[in-house]
Amino acid sequence: MISPGAQRPTQRQLTVSQWLGQNLFATWSNTLLTLVCLAGLGLVGGMICRWLLLYADLAVISTNLRLFWVGRYPLAQTWRLWGILTIASGTLAISWTLLVSLQRRTLMAWIALGLVNGAFSLAGGLTWGIISGLCLWIVGGLSLGQFLRHRHPTLPWLWLLPVQWVLALVTTLWLLGGGWGLTPVSTAFWNGLLLTVLLAVISIGLSFPLGILLALGRRSSLPVIRGLCVIYIEGMRGLPLIGVLFMAQVMVPLVLPPSMQLDQVLRGIIGLTLFSAAYLAENVRGGLQSIPPGQTEAAQALGLSAPLVLGLIVLPQALRAVIPALVGQFIGLFKDTSLLAIVGLVELTRMGRSILAQPQFQGRYLEVYLFTGLIYWICCYGLSMGSRRIEAILKVGQR
Amino acid sequence: MMRLLLKFFCRGCPPWVWRWGTQVLVLILVVWMGAYGWTNLVYNLQRLNLSLGFGFLQNQAGFNLGEAPIAFSSTDSYAWAFWVGWLNSLRVIGAGLILTTLLGVLLGLAGVAQNWLARNLALVYVEVIRNTPLLLQLFFLYGVLFLSLPPGAPAIQWVGWLYLSHQGVSLRSLVFLPGAWVWGLWGMLGLGTLLVLWKWQPWPGGVGMRKLVAGGAIATLIATLIAAFLTGHSPLGWDAPYLDPNQQVQGGLSLSAEFVALLLGLTLHTAAFIAEIVRGSLLAVPRGQWEAATALGLKPRLRMRLVIFPQALRIIVPPLTSQYLNLAKNSSLAIAIGYPDLYAVATTTLNQTGRAVEVVGLLMTVYLSLSLLIAGGMNLLNRQIQRGGVA
Incomplete structure (x- = not known):
């Protein structure tokens, strides 16, 4: 065991054998542990290699790639999906540089990616060309964000971001669903990763303000409001998510008048939001509790009214303190969208299941589930990496 | 008159009016929403020709359960089906809690181990499991371990110890003899x-x-x-499983494929989260404690057992409680792979009877009470530990 955070004496360059001796073969029990780990690693590695070389059939992935990404969205309307990707990546790029200072490395990586895809497109294939264009578009977005921040450093970019996001989301929904001059596409055709991301983003966006309200309500000095919030939060946290989603699918239509029937996707979002808000409220409450009362008192002494104390002094500090917990909750929500597969939405997990039902690919569990898992993993790991960068910028836990 | 009202509402208004006014308004809003929902519910139920009441629980269920720890057949009542489903749930939750604690603590200890390989393997495990959904892991385990096996004779045999087939697992087990x-x-x-x-x-x-x-x-x-x-x-x-002449496994502890996949999935998934809690808590014990224990000449294992772990335990227990709750609630994902737990029984009942309100109410009550039970037990333990009782 190493003592945590111990200040080591001046680093000494270790030879390979010294390193091995200290890290893998220090004592006999340590050596035994190393050998057991190596044996396990060898066993698993051998199995994976054998499977990859002898049994794996990646055709199930390559032929169904479109289903994984967007499901049964009409082929003729594919341009709308590219449009959505353009909006989303542009929004993300600008937000990223507005929050986190741009590194030359990042820019170079995107340019390189664009060039590589461009080269692919020369060999044939429109898709590569479009992706190449997207990469350059992202480069443009990153640069624009950087430019804006340097040109007008005093503007409150952090508060303008939500506006930009809402605009992007509204446009996305319009492009997806159609109407107002576009061919309508029923939500039954919003499938795959597209639906997963959409569900997650909207639910996160809705549950965040609801969670803050609940947290404030729970800390309120008014007994009725506090009581209601406690009942809601504790009740929700005692239920399984699948139960809540099921309730949203079954009960919501019953408590609404027959003339007002909600779409299945919307009901899924309602369930996810109501559930996630209770957990978010607890995270936010932790942050609120971490703010010393002196902050509130000082703000009141300055003559700020109650909403201003909250909005300018308490909440910004409280939210910053719990960014890691909030991101953890968002990652959880992203993974939880998979549960909607059980109540009948064809998102990524359910798409994998229905691909397995294709007669020519029956029994290809490993390929399909590993690929699906990889997609989830990249999204979640990317989120946590991004949050770590933002934490570093906002100096969480350093003030 | 106007001036009086204006004065009352804007300036002269004492704080208690605001306080009670807000609360009464919120209360009215909540009650109104409840009443609105209730009216619609009654109307919708009338439209669908349904009534409210738990009388249907006495009716014959008419469906079979894949497995039941106590006798169940399709002629038994819905109430009995719920009870059997609940026992199935408890079975997987109980076993899961024990196994996941063991694995989680082990992985957490590996996370601070001196051994580079063990430390990094634990890290990789945690990062892989935590960033993929549990439901997918369940599908994966069930599909790869069982569904992809050919039906019939066990595909994996460790004679006398373990047989794994399409239907499930048979293990050698310890049993009580007559005396x-x-x-x-x-x-x-x-x-x-x-x-x-x-x-x-x-x-x-x-x-x-x-x-x-x-x-x-x-x-x-x-x-x-x-x-x-x-x-x-x-x-x-010992009760050892064996193959009879028809290539069927007899004897031993026989577990269904659904049970094993669910138990494994819940255990492996929750263990990754518990490992992170344990690792974080061990690292949160002040550095001076590690150094002091070392200076006293304690060997690494004793240092961990006598000094570090008891202190880390105080940090571990509260988040561990919420992981236990997660495991209990996540057991409802059983329905995805066809294990007949409480939730699965409830869904089948709902599909057959259409009694959404009663079934959902029953389901929520049971899961809420289980959550309260686990939380209550863990809070008792927590009080003991924080007082320095257990160490």
């Missing part, structure tokens, strides 16, 4: 005496003497057990 109750009585008596002696402490000599007596008692128990094994009077025996 076991005598042993049980004897053991209880011994344990009771030991406990009395331990509390009462009728001898001089303090802790050392107590340990000696307890050690002696336990050694005697083990020695008698060994003697019993050697002479063939053992209370415990």
Whole structure:
């Protein structure tokens, strides 16, 4: 065991054998542990290699790639999906540089990616060309964000971001669903990763303000409001998510008048939001509790009214303190969208299941589930990496 | 008049009016929403020709359950089906809690190990599991471990110890032999005496003497057990699975594919989260404690057991509680792979009877009470630990 955070004496360059001796073969029990780990690693590695070389059939992935990404969205309307990707990546790029200072490395990586895809497109294939264009578009977005921040450093970019996001989301929904001059596409055709991301983003966006309200309500000095919030939060946290989603699918239509029937996707979002808000409220409450009362008192002494104390002094500090917990909750929500597969939405997990039902690919569990898992993993790991960068910028836990 | 009203509402208004006004308004809003929902519900139920009431629970269920720890057939009532489903849920939750704690603590310890390989393997495990959904992991385990096997004879056989087939797993297990109750009585008596002696402490000599007596008692128990094994009077025996001439597995502890996949999935998933809690808590014990323990000449294992872990335990327990709750609630994902737990039974019942309100209400009550039970138990434990009782 190493003592945590111990200040080591001046680093000494270790030879390979010294390193091995200290890290893998220090004592006999340590050596035994190393050998057991190596044996396990060898066993698993051998199995994976054998499977990859002898049994794996990646055709199930390559032929169904479109289903994984967007499901049964009409082929003729594919341009709308590219449009959505353009909006989303542009929004993300600008937000990223507005929050986190741009590194030359990042820019170079995107340019390189664009060039590589461009080269692919020369060999044939429109898709590569479009992706190449997207990469350059992202480069443009990153640069624009950087430019804006340097040109007008005093503007409150952090508060303008939500506006930009809402605009992007509204446009996305319009492009997806159609109407107002576009061919309508029923939500039954919003499938795959597209639906997963959409569900997650909207639910996160809705549950965040609801969670803050609940947290404030729970800390309120008014007994009725506090009581209601406690009942809601504790009740929700005692239920399984699948139960809540099921309730949203079954009960919501019953408590609404027959003339007002909600779409299945919307009901899924309602369930996810109501559930996630209770957990978010607890995270936010932790942050609120971490703010010393002196902050509130000082703000009141300055003559700020109650909403201003909250909005300018308490909440910004409280939210910053719990960014890691909030991101953890968002990652959880992203993974939880998979549960909607059980109540009948064809998102990524359910798409994998229905691909397995294709007669020519029956029994290809490993390929399909590993690929699906990889997609989830990249999204979640990317989120946590991004949050770590933002934490570093906002100096969480350093003030 | 206008001026009076204006004055009352804007300036002269005492704070209590605001306080109570807001609360009454919120209350009215909530009650109105409830009433609105209720009216619609009653109207919708009338439209669908349904009534409210739990009478249907006495009706014949008419469906079969894949497995049942107690007797169940399709002629039994819905109420009995719910009870069997609940027992199935408890079975997987109980086993899951124990296994996931063991694995989680082990992985957490590996996360701070000196051994580079063990540390990084634990890290990779945690990062892979935490960033993929549990539902997908369940599908994966069920599909790869069981569904992809050919039906019929077991595909994996460790003769006498383990058989794995399309239908499930059979394991060698320990069972009580007929004379076991005598042993049980004897053991209880011994344990009771030991406990009395331990509390009462009728001898001089303090802790050392107590340990000696307890050690002696336990050694005697083990020695008698060994003697019993050697002479063939053992209370415990092996129940080994075997293949009969029709290539069917007989005997042993036989577990269904659904149960094993669900248990494995819940255990492996929750263990990754528990490992992170344990690792974080160990690292949160102040550095001085590690150094002081080392300076006292404690070996790594003793240092962990006597100094670090007891202190880390105080940090571990509250988040561990919420992981236990997660495991209990996540057991409802059983429906995805066809294990007949409470939630699965409830869904089937709902599909057959259309009694959404009653079924959802029942389901929520049961899961809420289970959550409260686990949280309550863990809070008791937490109070003990924070007081410095257990260490």
